[in-house]
Amino acid sequence: MTDTTLSDLAAGTVVKPGDAEWDEARAFHSGIGEPTIVVRASSVDDVRAALRYAAAERLEVMVRGGGHSAWGAVPGGVTLDLDALDSIHVDGTLVRVGGGATWGAVAHTLAEQGLGVSSGDTASVGVGGLTLGGGIGWMVRAWGLAADQLVGAQLVTARGDVLELTDASHPELLWALRGGGGNFGVVTRFDFRAHELPSVVFATLAVTGDARPVLRALRDTLQDAPRELTVTYMDVPEMDPSAPGGASITACWIGDDEAAARAALAPLLALDGVTETELAVRSYPDILMEMPAADPDAPMPGFVGGNTLLRDLSDDAIERLASFREANQASVLFLRSLGGAFGDVAQEATAFPARNATWFAMAGAFDIPGLVHDGNRPLIQAEWDAIEALGEALYGNFTVSTDPALVERMYSPETVARLAAVKRDWDPQNLFARCHNIRPS
Numbered sequence: 001m002t003d004t005t006l007s008d009l010a011a012g013t014v015v016k017p018g019d020a021e022w023d024e025a026r027a028f029h030s031g032i033g034e035p036t037i038v039v040r041a042s043s044v045d046d047v048r049a050a051l052r053y054a055a056a057e058r059l060e061v062m063v064r065g066g067g068h069s070a071w072g073a074v075p076g077g078v079t080l081d082l083d084a085l086d087s088i089h090v091d092g093t094l095v096r097v098g099g100g101a102t103w104g105a106v107a108h109t110l111a112e113q114g115l116g117v118s119s120g121d122t123a124s125v126g127v128g129g130l131t132l133g134g135g136i137g138w139m140v141r142a143w144g145l146a147a148d149q150l151v152g153a154q155l156v157t158a159r160g161d162v163l164e165l166t167d168a169s170h171p172e173l174l175w176a177l178r179g180g181g182g183n184f185g186v187v188t189r190f191d192f193r194a195h196e197l198p199s200v201v202f203a204t205l206a207v208t209g210d211a212r213p214v215l216r217a218l219r220d221t222l223q224d225a226p227r228e229l230t231v232t233y234m235d236v237p238e239m240d241p242s243a244p245g246g247a248s249i250t251a252c253w254i255g256d257d258e259a260a261a262r263a264a265l266a267p268l269l270a271l272d273g274v275t276e277t278e279l280a281v282r283s284y285p286d287i288l289m290e291m292p293a294a295d296p297d298a299p300m301p302g303f304v305g306g307n308t309l310l311r312d313l314s315d316d317a318i319e320r321l322a323s324f325r326e327a328n329q330a331s332v333l334f335l336r337s338l339g340g341a342f343g344d345v346a347q348e349a350t351a352f353p354a355r356n357a358t359w360f361a362m363a364g365a366f367d368i369p370g371l372v373h374d375g376n377r378p379l380i381q382a383e384w385d386a387i388e389a390l391g392e393a394l395y396g397n398f399t400v401s402t403d404p405a406l407v408e409r410m411y412s413p414e415t416v417a418r419l420a421a422v423k424r425d426w427d428p429q430n431l432f433a434r435c436h437n438i439r440p441s
């Protein structure tokens with residue numbers, strides 16, 4: 001390994017304002033960024049050179065995995081694009097994945113071998129950001145978070161050292177990488193333990209009428225359901241004729257046992273207003289959603305609301321969530337079942353918060369002029385804040401805010417202190433500040 005500098009890197013690796021590829025290089029999923037430069041790394045040496053340059057120039061580093069977070073919008077700094085580090089090697093059930101790979105590519109490669117790793121629901125989302133922040137997806141009750149399957153990593157530190165991490169060699173760093181975000185270095189390779197996954201049963205149920213009895217039945221059903229079953233509930237407004245609104249339950253059963261999936265869903269299908277629109281055995285890559293990048297000329301509106309990890313989906317929480325959706329015409333309500341393998345992991349075993357949570361809830365009113373305005377914004381926010389107060393913690397990956405104060409709502413004070421100690425050891429200058437930032441203690 002050599003001490004290369006940016007000027008030694010291959011043509012096209014460094015992209016600056018005015019270069020032909022500048023607009024393409026600074027684009028991220030929901031917009032166009034304004035970094036100082038972009039380094040498109042295709043090797044560990046490129047990563048080291050970028051970090052050395054950033055440290056010398058006192059520039060913060062935005063590590064870009066799949067580019068789906070809001071950090072790409074923060075101006076200045078070095079965007080370190082890992083897109084080319086997208087290798088996927090399968091060795092038995094050990095899967096070594098480059099730091100810039102996406103979950104769709106991982107799912108496709110693993111499916112060829114009858115394997116799967118718990119990821120998120122969207123193909124283009126990066127392995128990097130999703131795993132480091134936790135990663136909640138269709139296998140969360142069967143296998144836990146994406147981060148729970150992380151057994152090792154290759155990490156380039158702020159000093160440019162290249163570490164091979166295992167629980168035996170660097171237990172505290174790996175603990176921090178499982179939920180503590182991108183604070184601790186550049187992960188150039190993630191090592192996951194995969195599970196057997198021949199296929200899944202995927203079902204969609206349309207929901208009409210009052211949400212309250214449906215949500216109560218959903219809660220009661222999931223309380224005793226086999227952990228093979230994970231469900232989401234989503235109620236969205238009609239945005240345009242191509243995106244019809246309405247409420248639905250989506251369910252994923254791990255494995256190909258259609259009869260077992262149908263039996264687990266039977267209490268829901270017996271409800272008034274719930275009808276089956278789809279129930280079929282599918283391959284896991286096939287159920288991952290495609291979510292095209294935003295059109296920079298027509299960006300998605302922001303939303304007033306938030307998310308929370310709920311210990312119980314109590315009647316009170318259901319009432320508040322349903323009322324929030326009803327009171328705000330252009331709002332979205334999303335719930336996902338947790339528990340199962342997610343809750344088997346001891347709280348102190350990873351940096352991820354609220355292992356006692358049984359549901360994840362997210363709600364927000366789209367910030368559309370005429371619907372949300374200065375007069376009602378505080379009221380909507382207060383309605384959400386009352387819901388968040390029922391929860392245990394905020395899930396950082398599902399917030400589009402880069403407000404540093406969010407960290408205190410994401411982790412307990414003990415976890416913040418423990419993360420800050422790891423940060424002090426490995427990034428005392430806070431080079432990796434473009435994330436839900438843990439300041440070195």
Ligand SMILES: Cc1cc2nc3c(=O)[nH]c(=O)nc-3n(C[C@H](O)[C@H](O)[C@H](O)COP(=O)(O)OP(=O)(O)OC[C@H]3O[C@@H](n4cnc5c(N)ncnc54)[C@H](O)[C@@H]3O)c2cc1C
Pocket residue numbers: 029062063064065066067068069070071072082099100119120121122124125126127128129130131132133134135136137181182183185186187188291397398434435
């Ligand atoms: C359409 C969409 C669908 C989503 N679905 C889900 C879902 O189903 N489940 C879920 O849990 N979340 C989901 N999310 C949230 C998602 O987990 C976060 O947005 C996550 O940050 C995206 O990771 P990324 O690598 O694509 O983003 P990036 O913006 O590239 O990275 C986010 C941050 O992660 C860090 N980072 C990324 N890669 C590395 C690396 N290799 N080394 C070090 N640091 C790194 C950096 O700090 C960076 O600022 C979704 C988001 C979107 C936009």
